[in-house]
Amino acid sequence: MTGATAKAMLLVEPQRFSATSFAIPEVEAGGWLAIEATGVSGSDVQIWQGTNRFMRYPLIPGHEIVGRIASVVDEAFNIPIGTRVVVESTIRCGACRRCLSGLHSCAFRKPINAYGRLPSTEPPSLWGGFAEFLYLDPGARLHPISDNIQAPVATFTHALADGFTWTVETPALRAEDSVLILGPGPRGLAALIAAKEAGAGWVGISGLTEDSDRLTLAKELGADMVVDARKADVAGSVADSLGARPEVVLDVTRDDPDAIHTALDLVRSGGTVVIASIKGVRAVNQLFSDIIVLKELNVRGAFGASSAGYHWAAQHLEKDPRLDKLVSHEFPLDEAERAIEAAAGLLGHEELIAVAVTF
Numbered sequence: 001m002t003g004a005t006a007k008a009m010l011l012v013e014p015q016r017f018s019a020t021s022f023a024i025p026e027v028e029a030g031g032w033l034a035i036e037a038t039g040v041s042g043s044d045v046q047i048w049q050g051t052n053r054f055m056r057y058p059l060i061p062g063h064e065i066v067g068r069i070a071s072v073v074d075e076a077f078n079i080p081i082g083t084r085v086v087v088e089s090t091i092r093c094g095a096c097r098r099c100l101s102g103l104h105s106c107a108f109r110k111p112i113n114a115y116g117r118l119p120s121t122e123p124p125s126l127w128g129g130f131a132e133f134l135y136l137d138p139g140a141r142l143h144p145i146s147d148n149i150q151a152p153v154a155t156f157t158h159a160l161a162d163g164f165t166w167t168v169e170t171p172a173l174r175a176e177d178s179v180l181i182l183g184p185g186p187r188g189l190a191a192l193i194a195a196k197e198a199g200a201g202w203v204g205i206s207g208l209t210e211d212s213d214r215l216t217l218a219k220e221l222g223a224d225m226v227v228d229a230r231k232a233d234v235a236g237s238v239a240d241s242l243g244a245r246p247e248v249v250l251d252v253t254r255d256d257p258d259a260i261h262t263a264l265d266l267v268r269s270g271g272t273v274v275i276a277s278i279k280g281v282r283a284v285n286q287l288f289s290d291i292i293v294l295k296e297l298n299v300r301g302a303f304g305a306s307s308a309g310y311h312w313a314a315q316h317l318e319k320d321p322r323l324d325k326l327v328s329h330e331f332p333l334d335e336a337e338r339a340i341e342a343a344a345g346l347l348g349h350e351e352l353i354a355v356a357v358t359f
């Protein structure tokens, strides 16, 4: 790789991309990945908007990465060069207190040791999926994925891994449990798929009018209830469909602090609320914590996916042909900003499911 360069779309500051080239340096450990596709998530939209106040710029966004191993140092990762892999979004140093506690938010690098979230001032700069090459840190976790899957479709492994972690692992979902998902974006749809596969008895999902294509797809994917929260009362719709309150409520809305109220109100007493979305600079107003006490709720914050979640997702992707249509929009690298605008719904919402940058 010596002497090679990588084109990248660098987010210099919120809402200002710059097409840049980085020299690919010699590294002492880890390796390099030739990126094939990178999915665009709601958190990428927030980083672009500047509403995630923990981020430091400049950075190369993109954490839903699929590519082929281009080079490694000393047979790192024990996977042959040329193998197509999904790279877990978060990097684990394995030695910090968070890693030793089994959390996914390693604090070895700031603000967080994760792809698409590290500033490019951190050597060797190439930490994001909106670039031709990615540095494979020795703490990166790779999952081989079949060549038969189109690269953009393979980026959905990331959402599926999150969906599995947040609806099955985190709340310790049991067969026949009921799950309400707030937000029908890629992670909401992935959570629906994972919950159904895990044997959930009922899965409902709520969205807004602009999510109509996603809600239609949710129905096709087996949702027992879909509701447009602009047109119908979510609580009433859940009561009509389920006849009870759900054991688990997952918040994967984007920029919606009110979803916390909905989740706490609608979950069953003794149930679990999983909050997996960043509210950025927006506070949850008028939150009275007594509801958590009096309903004896389990409230969990969730960041990133477990390796078991990725393992499940990579296997599931190969056997579920319904996932082929989940990536609705693809853009080349130099149109990364349009890709983010598309994911944000700023280019129109028609037939919007999930977005990827392809190489």
Ligand SMILES: [Zn+2]
Binding pocket: 092, 093, 094, 095, 096, 097, 098, 099, 100, 106, 107, 108
């Ligand atoms: Zn760590």
